[in-house]
Amino acid sequence: MEHLHLLLLSLSLLITSTTTTSSSSTDFASCLKSNNINNFTLSSDTTTSSSFNHFLNYSIQNLRFNPDSSPLKPVALVLPDTLRRLRATVLCSRRASLTIRLRSGGHSYEGLSYVSSGPDPFVVVDMMNLNRVRVSPETQTAWVEAGATLGETYFAIHDSAGSRLGLSAGSCPTVGIGGHVGGGGFGLLSRKHGLAADNVLDAVVVDADSRVLDRTTMGEDAFWAVRGGGGGSWAAVYAWKLRLVPVPERVTGFVINRAGPTQLVTQLVHEWQRVAHGLPDEFYLSAFVGAGLPEYRGEPPGLSVTFKGFYQGGIREAVEVLAGQFPELGVEADECKEMSWIESIVYFSGLGEGRSVNDLKDRVMHDKKFFKAKSDYVRSPITYVDLYGAFEVLAEQPKAYLILDPYGGLMSRIESDAIPFPHRDGNIYAVQYLIEWRREDDWRSDEYMKWLRLFYEYMRPFVSAGPRAAYVNYLDLDLGTTGSTGGGDRSTDSMAEARRFGERYFLGNYDRLVRAKTAIDPDNVFCNPQTIPPLPRGRSASVASPEPSDVVLSYVD
Numbered sequence: 117m118e119h120l121h122l123l124l125l126s127l128s129l130l131i132t133s134t135t136t137t138s139s140s141s142t143d144f145a146s147c148l149k150s151n152n153i154n155n156f157t158l159s160s161d162t163t164t165s166s167s168f169n170h171f172l173n174y175s176i177q178n179l180r181f182n183p184d185s186s187p188l189k190p191v192a193l194v195l196p197d198t199l200r201r202l203r204a205t206v207l208c209s210r211r212a213s214l215t216i217r218l219r220s221g222g223h224s225y226e227g228l229s230y231v232s233s234g235p236d237p238f239v240v241v242d243m244m245n246l247n248r249v250r251v252s253p254e255t256q257t258a259w260v261e262a263g264a265t266l267g268e269t270y271f272a273i274h275d276s277a278g279s280r281l282g283l284s285a286g287s288c289p290t291v292g293i294g295g296h297v298g299g300g301g302f303g304l305l306s307r308k309h310g311l312a313a314d315n316v317l318d319a320v321v322v323d324a325d326s327r328v329l330d331r332t333t334m335g336e337d338a339f340w341a342v343r344g345g346g347g348g349s350w351a352a353v354y355a356w357k358l359r360l361v362p363v364p365e366r367v368t369g370f371v372i373n374r375a376g377p378t379q380l381v382t383q384l385v386h387e388w389q390r391v392a393h394g395l396p397d398e399f400y401l402s403a404f405v406g407a408g409l410p411e412y413r414g415e416p417p418g419l420s421v422t423f424k425g426f427y428q429g430g431i432r433e434a435v436e437v438l439a440g441q442f443p444e445l446g447v448e449a450d451e452c453k454e455m456s457w458i459e460s461i462v463y464f465s466g467l468g469e470g471r472s473v474n475d476l477k478d479r480v481m482h483d484k485k486f487f488k489a490k491s492d493y494v495r496s497p498i499t500y501v502d503l504y505g506a507f508e509v510l511a512e513q514p515k516a517y518l519i520l521d522p523y524g525g526l527m528s529r530i531e532s533d534a535i536p537f538p539h540r541d542g543n544i545y546a547v548q549y550l551i552e553w554r555r556e557d558d559w560r561s562d563e564y565m566k567w568l569r570l571f572y573e574y575m576r577p578f579v580s581a582g583p584r585a586a587y588v589n590y591l592d593l594d595l596g597t598t599g600s601t602g603g604g605d606r607s608t609d610s611m612a613e614a615r616r617f618g619e620r621y622f623l624g625n626y627d628r629l630v631r632a633k634t635a636i637d638p639d640n641v642f643c644n645p646q647t648i649p650p651l652p653r654g655r656s657a658s659v660a661s662p663e664p665s666d667v668v669l670s671y672v673d
Contacts, residue, residue, distance in 0.1 A: 140191060140212045140213060140214060140237055141158050141159075141160050141161075141191045141192060141212075143211065143212045144158075144191065144192055144208055144209070144211075144212035144214060144239070145158060145192070147204075147207070147208035147211055147212065148204070148205070148208050151201070151204035151207075151208065152201075152204075153194065153196065153201050153204055153205065153208075155194070155195045155196070155201075155245070156192055156193065156194040156195065157171060157192065157193055158191065158192045159189045159190060159191060159192065159193075160191070168193060171193050171195065171242065172189070172190070172193050172230060172240065174222075174244075175219060175221060175222030175230070175242065175244065175292075175479075176222050176227070176230060176484075177221070177222045177223045177290065177481050177484060178223075178224075178225065178227055178484075178485075178486065178487055179484050179485060179486045179555065179558075180227070180486045180487065180488070180561065181226070181227025181230070181231050188231075188232045188233065188234065188235070189231070190217065190230070190232075190238050190239055190240040191212075191214055191237045191238065191239055192214075192239045192240070193239070193240045193242055194239060194240070194241050194242065195242045195244060195245050196241065196243070196246060197245035197246065198246075199320070199322075199328065199354050202243075202246065202322055202352055202354055203322050203326050203328060204326075205239075205241055206241075206322050206323075206324070206326045206352055206641075207326040209239050209241075209641070210324065210325075210326070210641060212239075213237070214237050214238055214239045215236055215237070215238045215239075215640070215641060215642075215643050216238065216239055216241055216348075216352070216641055216642050216643075217229050217230060217232075217238055217239070217240050217241070217348060217644060218241050218243065218294065218295075218347070218348040218352055218353075218642065219240055219241070219242045219243060219244075219292070220243045220244075220262050220263050220264075220265075220292020220293060220294030220295045220296075220347070221265050221290055221291045221292025221293075221294075221295065221296075221479070222292070223288070223290070223291045223292065223295065223296075224295065224347075224591055225487075225489050225590055225591040225592065226591045226592070226593045226646075228348075228591060228644040228645065228646065229295065229347075229348060229644075232644075234645070241352065242263075243261070243262045243263030243292065243294055244263045244292075244479065245263060246261040246262055246263040246264075246354065246355075247261055247264040247265070247268055248261045248264070249261070249264050249268060249269050249272035249273070251272055251273055251275075251276035251277055251281075251360070253276055253277040253280075253281060256359065256360045256361075256362075257317060257357055257358065257359060257360060258272070258273060258357070258358050258360055259355050259356070259358075260293055260355060260356050260358055261354065261355045262292070262293060262294030262352075262353045262354060262355060262356070263292060263294065264292070264293050265289060265290050265291060265292055265293065265479055266285055266286055266287075266288065266289050266290075266291050266292075266293060266296065267289025267290060267461075267465070267475075267476035267477060267478065267479075268476065268479070269283060269285070269293055270282075270283065270289070270458060270461050270476055271458075271473065271474075271476045271477050273360060274457075274458040274473065277360065279363070279365050279456045279457060279458065280362060280363065280365070281360040281361065281362060281363065282305060282360065282361055282362075282363040282457045282458075283305075283312070283315070283358060283360055283361065284301075284303060284305035284306055284308070284309040284310060284311065284312055284314075284315055284361055285297070285301045285303045285305075285312040286301055286302065286303040286312070287303055287304060287461070287464045287465060287466070288465065288466065289461070289465045289467065289475075289476050289478075290479055290480070290481040293312075293356065294347060294348075294353050294356075295347030295348060295589075296312060296347070296589065297312045297313050297316060297343070297347075297353075297356055297358075298313075298342060298343075298344070298345070298346060298347030298348065298349075298353065299313075299344060299345075299346055299347050299537075299587075299588045299589035300312070300313050300535075300537040300587065300588065300589055301313055301589070302521060302546075302587075302589075304400045304426045304460070304464065305361060305363075305400075305428075306400075306525075306526070306527055307395075307397050307398075307399070307400055307522065307523070307524060307525030307526060307527055308361075308397040308398055308428065308525060308526060309361045309526060310526050310527065310530055311344065311527075311535075311537060312358070313343040313344040313535050313537060314343075314530060314534070314535060315358055315359040315361070316343045316356055316357065316358060316359075317331075317357045317358065317359055318330055318331045318356075318357035319331060319334075319339065319342055319343075319353055319355070319356050319357065320353075320354045320355045321334060321342065321350070321351035321352060321353050321354060322351060322352040322354060323351040323352075323636055323637065324351065324636075324637045324638075324639060324641035324642065328354075329351070334351075334636065335635070335636075337628070337631065337632045337635060338350065338351075338632050338635060338636040340535060340536065340632065341536060341628075341629055341632035341633070341636070343535045343536070344535040344536040344537035344588075345535075345536035345588075345622070345625075345629050345632070345648065346536075346588045346621070346647065346648065347589075348642055348644065348647075349633070349637075349642055349643070349644075349647045349648055350632070350633065350637060350642060351636060351637065351642060363428065363457040364428050364429060364457075365456065366429070366430055366454050366455070367426065367427060367428050367429065367454070367455060367456070367457055367460050368425070368426070368427040368429060368430060368431050368433075368434040368452050368453070368454050368455075369424075369425065369426050369427075369452070369453050369455060369460050369463050369464065370423070370424070370425045370434075370447065370451050370452040370453065371411060371422060371423075371424050371425075372422065372423045372425070372445070372447065372451055373409065373411035373412055373413075373420055373421070373423075374420060374421050374422075374423070374445075375412060375414060375418060375419075375420040376418050376419040376420055376511075377419070378419055378504060378507050378508055378511060381405065381419050381420060381421045381507055382500060382503045382504045382507055383444065383500070384403075384421055384423075384444060384445065385403055385405060385421055385503055385507075385520070386497070386498075386499075386500045386503055387442065387444045387445075388401070388403050388423070388442070388445075388520070389494075389497040389498065389544065389545065390497060391441050391442045392520075392522035392524070392544075392545060393522050393523050393524030393525075393528075393544040393545060394441075394524055395437065395441060395522070395524070395525075396437060396525075397525040397526060398427060398428035398429060399425070399427050399428075399434070399437060400425065400426040400427075400522065401423060401424070401425045401426075401438075401442075401522055402423070402424045402425075402519065402521050402522060403421055403422070403423055403424075403518075403519075403520040404421065404422040404423075404424065404517055404518065404519055404520075405419075405420075405421045405507065405510065405517060405518045405520070406419070406420070406510060406514070406516060406517025406518065407419045407420075407511045407512075407513070407514040407516075407517075408514035408515060408516075408517065409421075409422050409517060417514050418511070419507060419510070419511040423445060424464065425438075425447070425452075426460060426464065430454060431449050431452045431453075431454050432449070434447075434452060435447055435448070435449050435452065458473055459473070461473075461476065462475070462476065485552045485553065485554060486552065486553050486554070486555070486557075486558055486561060487550055487551065487552040487553070488550070488551055488564065488565045488568050489548060489549060489550045489551075489590050489592065490548075490549045490568060490569075490572045490586070490590070490592050490594065491546065491547060491548050491549070491586045491590040491592065492546070492547040492549070492572075492575060492579040492580065492584070492585070493539055493543045493545075493546055493547070493579060493585045493586075493587075494543070494544055494545050494547060494578065494580070495542050495543055495544065495579075495580050496544070497544065498578045502577075502578055506571075506574065506575060506578075509571060509574060510571070513551070513567055513571075515551050515552055515553055515557075515564060516549070516550065516551040516564075516567065516568060516571065517550055517551075518547060518548065518549060518550075519547070519548040519550070520545050520546070520547055521545055521546045521547075521548070522544070522545050523539070523540075523543045523544060523545055523546065524544065527539075527540060527543075528540055528541040528542075528543075529541070532623070532624070532625070533624065533625055533628075536622050536625045536628075536629055537588075537622075538585075538622055538623040538624065538625050539585060539587065539623075543580070546587060547575070547579065548587075548590060549568055549571065549572055549575075550568075551564045551565070551567065551568045569594065583619050583620045583623070584620060585620055585621075585623060586620045586621055587621070588621040588622070591646060593645065593646065595616070595617040595620055595621075595646075596613050596614075596616040596617035596646075597613065597617070597645035597646060598610045598613055598614050598645055598646070598647070598649055610649065611649060611652070614648065617646055618648055622648075626648070629648045630648055630649065630650070630651060631651070633647075633648045633649065633650045634650040634651045637650060638650045638653075
């Protein structure tokens with residue numbers, strides 16, 4: 117949205133010290149202004165409170181974390197628009213002893229990019245003005261600034277390369293690419309081309325010492341960590357260099373709902389477990405299960421399953437593949453739609469009927485809700501009896517639903533330690549548990565979240581164990597926290613708690629992540645309650661720290 121970009125760039129708030137301004141915010145404001153940064157606002161400045169609230173609320177995607185009800189707001193919100201200003205923002209944050217939360221699109225499931233419940237003062241560095249995308253069709257690569265959304269990125273790729281190149285990443289167009297790639301980035305093309313993070317060729321970051329580093333100068337351990345080790349935890353990613361992937365001129369998509377009774381839904385999902393991970397790499401077939409799915413047309417709402425299919429080829433081939441491997445679904449050609457790759461992005465975006473490719477540039481998520489989510493991995497098909505029992509429970513809560521994402525394909529052929537994301541061979545599908553509600557029902561939020569946690573516990577016997585794995589892009593504070601939002605707590609208890617959730621997200625890659633964190637951010641400047649912590653001071657990371665000199669960048673603003 118060009119008008120929004122211009123508005124944010126022209127925002128110039130002259131911050132003055134008042135009797136209510138803390139010393140850290142005063143020092144911070146002075147430092148920013150001395151570096152010619154005016155695009156910021158302080159929470160303590162009553163003269164600019166409306167601007168602070170507007171920009172803080174703008175990118176909040178989970179209404180459960182409205183800052184108005186948060187115990188602690190950020191000291192300031194800064195919107196850098198160049199690499200130089202991003203670097204100065206990090207420098208000023210360090211000088212003011214502020215920890216840094218980075219926000220690309222605001223889709224953190226637990227609001228960790230913008231709110232806190234801990235005592236440590238922090239600053240939100242909102243990357244939305246760093247949203248340029250530079251595509252090179254000749255080299256099949258793109259430099260994408262961390263504040264770009266997936267929608268903006270997809271649009272730019274299409275605008276430059278037409279219908280022959282795509283990007284393997286997620287479906288939601290308002291998700292910021294900084295955090296999405298930082299945690300992995302699963303999507304429609306992942307069974308064919310891997311995660312978004314698997315396709316990172318280089319990165320430009322600003323570390324805690326305000327050094328500008330690329331792949332070479334940050335070192336391979338840090339470069340390994342930023343690609344899937346969790347967004348906002350290592351350094352401020354300024355831009356990713358991404359490999360673009362070939363896509364056919366025409367692809368096929370379908371969204372097919374099959375209504376209950378429970379026996380029918382169970383039969384279909386039970387068979388889907390056997391089929392989906394073994395389909396050709398070009399085929400993605402997910403299943404949504406719930407008693408309140410929007411595709412269900414009956415009254416009253418009842419249990420149903422929606423299959424969302426994407427095939428890199430024509431309708432005839434797609435129908436033939438499913439007729440041979442999943443005849444129980446009974447897909448007909450007239451239930452499918454043939455389109456270009458960029459049209460499929462709009463089709464699966466959730467933007468609704470009548471939306472066009474141009475709408476991918478809209479950063480605003482218009483149908484925001486309150487929600488809680490959790491995740492699991494399934495390594496062996498769940499029996500019919502156990503699925504039936506789970507769906508009977510699920511049918512009792514129409515605000516809850518499951519998303520079952522198929523793995524297999526290239527996802528199973530990439531080594532589990534190639535990047536920090538470890539969920540590869542042996543996982544047949546991932547489960548996302550969600551419960552959503554509207555503002556008028558928010559008084560029941562504790563009841564809804566309790567229900568989801570109980571259902572998650574019900575599923576324990578049927579999913580991965582030792583540990584029970586989770587996906588870091590579906591952040592879940594129920595898995596544990598370090599108990600500190602800043603860099604001060606490195607107690608044995610805190611480190612043990614970090615291992616508890618860290619090994620569930622990263623399995624055997626956790627210890628290498630700790631070493632990488634200790635090397636690139638030993639003071640834990642980039643942190644939240646589920647950041648991988650650095651080793652206690654005095655213990656060696658056994659990883660070479662990056663050299664302090666600047667790098668000569670192949671990508672500059």
